[in-house]
Amino acid sequence: MSEGMxxxxxxxxxxxxxxxxxxxxxxxxxxxxxxxxxxxxDVKLQxxxxxxxxxxxxxPNPSTSSLADKTLDKLVAEFRYVQANATGSLLKFxxxxxxxxxxxxxxxxxxxxxxxxxxxxxxxxxxxxGWFETMPVLCVATNIEELYNSVLIETPLxxxxxGSLSHQDLDEMxxxxxxxxxxxxxxxxxxxxxxxxxxxxxxxxxxxxxxxxEFEADRRSINITINSFGTELSKxxxxxxxxxxxRLHPEGxxxxxxxxxxxxxxxxxxxxxxxxxxxxxxxxxxxxxxxxNQSGGVGGDEGKSLEDLFYQxxxxxxxxxxxxxxxxxxxxxxxxxREQETRNITWIAECIAxxxxxxxxxxxxxx
Amino acid sequence: MSGAGDRExxxxxxxxxxxxxxKLKGAQTGHDLLKRKSEALTKxxxxxxxRIDDAKRKMGRVMQIAxxxxxxVTYAVGNNTIAYQITExxxxxxxxxxxxxxxVSGVFLPQFESWQKEDVGSDFGMxxxxxxxxxxxxxxxxxxxxxxxxxxxxxxxxAFVVLDEVIKVVNRRVNAMYARPAPxxxxxxxxxxxxCSEHVIIPRTENTIKYINSELDEMDREEFFRLKKVKGVKxxxxxxxxxxxxxxxxxxxDKENERQEVNGGGEGGGNVLGDExxxxxLDAFExxxxxxxxxxxxxxxxxxxxxxxxxxxxxxxxxxxxxxKRFMSGVGVKRFxxxx
Numbered sequence: 065m066s067e068g069m070x071x072x073x074x075x076x077x078x079x080x081x082x083x084x085x086x087x088x089x090x091x092x093x094x095x096x097x098x099x100x101x102x103x104x105x106d107v108k109l110q111x112x113x114x115x116x117x118x119x120x121x122x123x124p125n126p127s128t129s130s131l132a133d134k135t136l137d138k139l140v141a142e143f144r145y146v147q148a149n150a151t152g153s154l155l156k157f158x159x160x161x162x163x164x165x166x167x168x169x170x171x172x173x174x175x176x177x178x179x180x181x182x183x184x185x186x187x188x189x190x191x192x193x194g195w196f197e198t199m200p201v202l203c204v205a206t207n208i209e210e211l212y213n214s215v216l217i218e219t220p221l222x223x224x225x226x227g228s229l230s231h232q233d234l235d236e237m238x239x240x241x242x243x244x245x246x247x248x249x250x251x252x253x254x255x256x257x258x259x260x261x262x263x264x265x266x267x268x269x270x271x272x273x274x275x276x277x278e279f280e281a282d283r284r285s286i287n288i289t290i291n292s293f294g295t296e297l298s299k300x301x302x303x304x305x306x307x308x309x310x311r312l313h314p315e316g317x318x319x320x321x322x323x324x325x326x327x328x329x330x331x332x333x334x335x336x337x338x339x340x341x342x343x344x345x346x347x348x349x350x351x352x353x354x355x356x357n358q359s360g361g362v363g364g365d366e367g368k369s370l371e372d373l374f375y376q377x378x379x380x381x382x383x384x385x386x387x388x389x390x391x392x393x394x395x396x397x398x399x400x401x402r403e404q405e406t407r408n409i410t411w412i413a414e415c416i417a418x419x420x421x422x423x424x425x426x427x428x429x430x431x
Numbered sequence: 432m433s434g435a436g437d438r439e440x441x442x443x444x445x446x447x448x449x450x451x452x453x454k455l456k457g458a459q460t461g462h463d464l465l466k467r468k469s470e471a472l473t474k475x476x477x478x479x480x481x482r483i484d485d486a487k488r489k490m491g492r493v494m495q496i497a498x499x500x501x502x503x504v505t506y507a508v509g510n511n512t513i514a515y516q517i518t519e520x521x522x523x524x525x526x527x528x529x530x531x532x533x534x535v536s537g538v539f540l541p542q543f544e545s546w547q548k549e550d551v552g553s554d555f556g557m558x559x560x561x562x563x564x565x566x567x568x569x570x571x572x573x574x575x576x577x578x579x580x581x582x583x584x585x586x587x588x589x590a591f592v593v594l595d596e597v598i599k600v601v602n603r604r605v606n607a608m609y610a611r612p613a614p615x616x617x618x619x620x621x622x623x624x625x626x627c628s629e630h631v632i633i634p635r636t637e638n639t640i641k642y643i644n645s646e647l648d649e650m651d652r653e654e655f656f657r658l659k660k661v662k663g664v665k666x667x668x669x670x671x672x673x674x675x676x677x678x679x680x681x682x683x684x685d686k687e688n689e690r691q692e693v694n695g696g697g698e699g700g701g702n703v704l705g706d707e708x709x710x711x712x713l714d715a716f717e718x719x720x721x722x723x724x725x726x727x728x729x730x731x732x733x734x735x736x737x738x739x740x741x742x743x744x745x746x747x748x749x750x751x752x753x754x755x756k757r758f759m760s761g762v763g764v765k766r767f768x769x770x771x
Binding site: 128129168171172175176178179181186189190191238239240241243244247283284287288290291292297305369370371374403406407410411414415418419420423 | 495498499505509512515516519520558559563564565568
């Protein structure tokens with residue numbers, strides 16, 4: 065119970081701020097209003113109260129991507145503010161949050177270097193949350209060996225490269241495998257951090273974050289398995305990409321590594337009720353229904369894809385995180401919720417822009 | 432027709448008449464062929480127009496679906512660098528286009544067809560491995576369909592443009608051949624503004640033939656006149672000679688009649704045509720000339736319009752007139768002397 069006594073000393077302000085941010089998230093009512101919009105301008109107007117200043121600079125009838133960029137800008141600004149006020153283990157915790165985006169950025173820059181592009185213009189495409197100080201230095205490297213030996217070592221991601229990837233790997237392996245290897249190492253490291261850090265261990269943070277990270281790990285394992293069907297990724301390589309924790313670990317992941325088709329995935333996840341229900345809902349594995357029911361509009365299929373269900377589940381977990389007090393997990397949950405909100409807005413804007421109103425209800429409203 | 436005086440610069444000889452006739456025949460055959468070609472092309476053209484319409488509608492739908500599936504990818508992946516990742520990881524095109532030619536009535540139309548290169552692996556097959564991979568695969572499928580539709584449309588559009596050009600050319604040629612206004616309203620539209628001046632070759636050849644015929648007739652008449660004249664002169668000379676002989680004979684035998692005979696011969700020589708005393712001989716000659724002319728002209732007419740001649744021949748027997756006479760006037764022998 066010590067966290068109840070001392071948490072607020074260092075982190076109370078941040079937690080309060082984040083809870084305030086959480087209250088400004090769009091509600092079901094707001095989404096209802098958004099879906100009634102006829103044009104992007106209407107969407108912009110509806111978003112006014114929540115996003116005011118950030119949308120002001122948008123031209124009339126902005127593209128959906130610029131709209132999404134602006135909503136992301138708000139998240140970034142708020143995140144930066146929270147980060148600036150964080151201390152101690154919370155600061156470290158928030159650093160861990162940004163590592164996920166860093167991995168994406170680094171993968172992007174490696175892709176650029178591999179194809180000998182001018183990596184400078186890639187910096188604009190990088191996710192702002194994954195920005196780190198030495199990132200522009202990545203652009204200096206002109207070949208992979210240089211990149212690996214002198215540049216990547218300096219990044220916060222260096223531990224994730226070390227031991228599992230050599231510079232030859234960078235050259236030869238598919239960038240997606242590199243990305244997922246990094247992500248696996250990152251998740252394991254994050255998991256270790258929330259479970260072993262003296263300031264976090266034994267607090268609600270450990271409990272909530274373990275659940276979230278386990279879910280994330282399982283989601284990645286299942287996704288990698290399903291998405292690797294029909295590609296040249298071998299089962300042995302696939303197994304290396306599964307994080308070594310999570311509710312499916314170790315039996316589930318072992319079975320996943322042996323799965324050949326959605327049916328195999330279904331059998332593998334059978335031990336965990338949540339995932340089994342998801343697989344049933346998508347019709348996957350049951351009768352050999354097609355993967356990705358979020359299909360190309362023709363059928364107007366109302367069924368949700370596995371991705372949708374995972375997002376749904378993630379949002380539920382994030383929502384529940386706010387029931388705890390004195391925990392870092394609210395920051396994580398808030399970021400996830402905000403990301404989902406950005407996706408929702410993009411989705412609705414796309415539907416409106418492309419005049420596909422029948423699919424507009426596919427967003428995930430949490431509150 | 433403004434082309435009454437329009438003819439080719441030829442000398443009116445029988446040889447050039449023959450050449451003109453074969454030219455006319457060739458032109459008519461060519462006209463028929465070209466018209467048939469034009470019709471075949473037009474048929475094809477309409478077919479293509481209809482298919483373009485279908486393809487465009489289909490493209491609208493398919494592109495919409497494709498664009499939307501891209502939106503789904505963005506939603507599932509959660510950031511917008513996915514497009515960049517995909518374009519960067521592709522090294523070789525899997526979806527390719529090749530062309531072949533299709534022959535429509537001698538016109539080569541380019542046809543595009545798409546095919547997938549088998550040995551090219553899906554380079555970005557693992558994009559979105561962590562999340563969104565299914566959507567990426569879906570998107571790839573829909574865009575493949577979209578590109579297929581686009582290629583089909585491109586093929587049709589190219590054929591459309593090429594055919595349009597060719598139809599214009601062919602129709603202009605058809606028009607250039609013949610006098611009649613073109614049967615298709617579109618052909619008139621394609622002619623370069625002053626419509627009728629385009630109908631050139633056949634009318635001009637016909638004019639030339641007409642001209643050569645009339646010139647030949649004229650020459651025949653001249654020749655006939657000249658021969659008659661020569662004959663008259665010759666006869667007169669012969670008569671004078673006869674007179675001379677007689678006179679000489681008479682001078683030797685009977686010298687008192689000399690002056691009288693000389694005066695009478697002078698009177699006969701004054702009549703140059705000399706068509707009184709020698710009528711029978713002359714008619715026979717005339718007939719001979721006309722008969723040869725008649726056969727030539729009859730043959731010409733027969734070549735040109737056999738039906739009409741036959742009709743005339745038959746009609747002639749109806750109203751009491753001698754059929755052959757009608758026939759003769761039908762073939763253009765107006766004055767037929769001394770053949771009955």
